[in-house]
Amino acid sequence: xxxxxxxxxxxxxxxxxxxxxxxxxxxxxxxxxxxxxxxxxxxxxxxxxxxxxxxxxxxxxxxxxxxxxxxxxxxxxxxxxxxxxxxxxxxxxxxxxxxxxxxxxxxxxxxxxxxxxxxxxxxxxxxxxxxxxxxxxxxxxxxxxxxxxxxxxxxxxxxxxxxxxxxxxxxxxxxxxxxxxxxxxxxxxxxxxxxxxxxxxxxxxxxxxxxxxxxxxxxxxxxxxxxxxxxxxxxxxxxxxxxxxxxxxxxxxxxxxxxxxxxxxxxxxxxxxxxxxx
Numbered sequence: 001x002x003x004x005x006x007x008x009x010x011x012x013x014x015x016x017x018x019x020x021x022x023x024x025x026x027x028x029x030x031x032x033x034x035x036x037x038x039x040x041x042x043x044x045x046x047x048x049x050x051x052x053x054x055x056x057x058x059x060x061x062x063x064x065x066x067x068x069x070x071x072x073x074x075x076x077x078x079x080x081x082x083x084x085x086x087x088x089x090x091x092x093x094x095x096x097x098x099x100x101x102x103x104x105x106x107x108x109x110x111x112x113x114x115x116x117x118x119x120x121x122x123x124x125x126x127x128x129x130x131x132x133x134x135x136x137x138x139x140x141x142x143x144x145x146x147x148x149x150x151x152x153x154x155x156x157x158x159x160x161x162x163x164x165x166x167x168x169x170x171x172x173x174x175x176x177x178x179x180x181x182x183x184x185x186x187x188x189x190x191x192x193x194x195x196x197x198x199x200x201x202x203x204x205x206x207x208x209x210x211x212x213x214x215x216x217x218x219x220x221x222x223x224x225x226x227x228x229x230x231x232x233x234x235x236x237x238x239x240x241x242x243x244x245x246x247x248x249x250x251x252x253x254x255x256x257x258x259x260x261x262x263x264x265x266x267x268x269x270x271x272x273x274x275x276x277x278x
Contacts (some may be wrong), residue, residue, distance in 0.1 A: 002096045030064045033273060036145045038062040043143055043154065044208050045215075047252045048103040051205040058140055058212045060254045065137065065145050066270040068178040068189050069116035069197065070128065071107035077183055078128045079106060079109050094123040094230070095099035099263045116195045116268040122236045122260040123268040125198045126229040134271035136200040137227055139255070140216045141272055146191040146240065146252040148184030154251045156184035156191045161250065167243045168250045177242055192250040195268035196238040200225060203257030205237040235259050242266040 044055045080087045087100045101119045102109050108117075121130075129135045137145070148156050155161055163171040165182055167190070179189040201207075202219025218223060219234060235257045241250030244266060248254065258267065 011274045025125035030273065033064040033066055036063050036065055036186055041144050041147060048253060051255050054208060056208055056211055058211065058216050060140050060144050061215055062275045063141055064273040067187060069195060069268050070269045071114050071178055072117045074118040075128060076108055078131055081167060082131060085124060094261060095121045095263045096261045116178055118195050118265050118268045119263045120268060121263045122198050123230065129271045134273045136198055136269060137180035137272040137277060138217050139199045139201040142199050142239045143252055145186060145188055146187045150185060156252060161247045166250055167242055169246050170244050178252060191240055192239050194243055196242050196266055197240045198269040199237040199239055201237045203237045204231060232260055238267055
């Protein structure tokens with residue numbers, strides 16, 4: 001279970017002023033993804049845990065992000081095409097013995113094809129992303145996307161949270177099918193709750209204190225990490241909270257992490273794609 005937890009409260013705060021942005025940033029040329037525009041945003045928060053401050057302004061290039069978390073059905077297509085990542089064939093060093101724990105062999109749980117895949121290690125998420133022609137988001141990309149264009153808000157829709165906003169706090173006590181709650185201002189679903197989402201970055205509790213101002217990334221270069229992910233052993237960031245965590249944990253600025261072989265009922269992922277500049 002991720003390390004942080006506290007109950008948060010109350011009501012309302014939908015993204016009425018930003019709801020139209022879903023169409024503004026949609027790109028029909030990239031199936032199932034939306035374009036997150038380039039620009040600056042304020043990352044972190046001053047009144048949070050020490051690894052979330054200082055608040056700092058960063059610039060992130062435009063990128064595409066999956067509208068939904070990767071589902072069981074999508075992940076099954078990956079392991080069917082790549083037998084080395086199947087439950088009974090994956091290398092032991094690439095997971096912690098709980099990989100796809102709820103699956104029966106190569107079959108996901110009945111009636112959960114549209115639920116986010118969980119019990120997947122960072123290695124497995126990286127392999128899926130590479131197979132799909134995508135990658136995992138950087139931590140900065142993830143937070144910019146999660147904020148949905150809002151400034152200074154704690155959640156993708158505003159400053160408060162309740163059971164109608166996101167799958168969190170054990171209100172349902174399980175994952176939900178993806179896309180059951182309102183999207184944020186960029187048209188992304190489940191950026192808070194359901195499952196934590198793996199990011200590309202190495203976790204560094206002090207990274208914000210010396211973060212680059214443009215496209216920050218912890219732990220080398222994107223190319224190095226993507227090309228040699230199978231040999232990486234340092235903790236990796238995950239973001240967004242899950243179906244069990246309480247309000248403060250599903251904030252857009254909350255940070256958590258696990259070793260790359262960690263495969264948990266609480267953790268899944270979604271992918272991004274770099275915008276090609278022609």
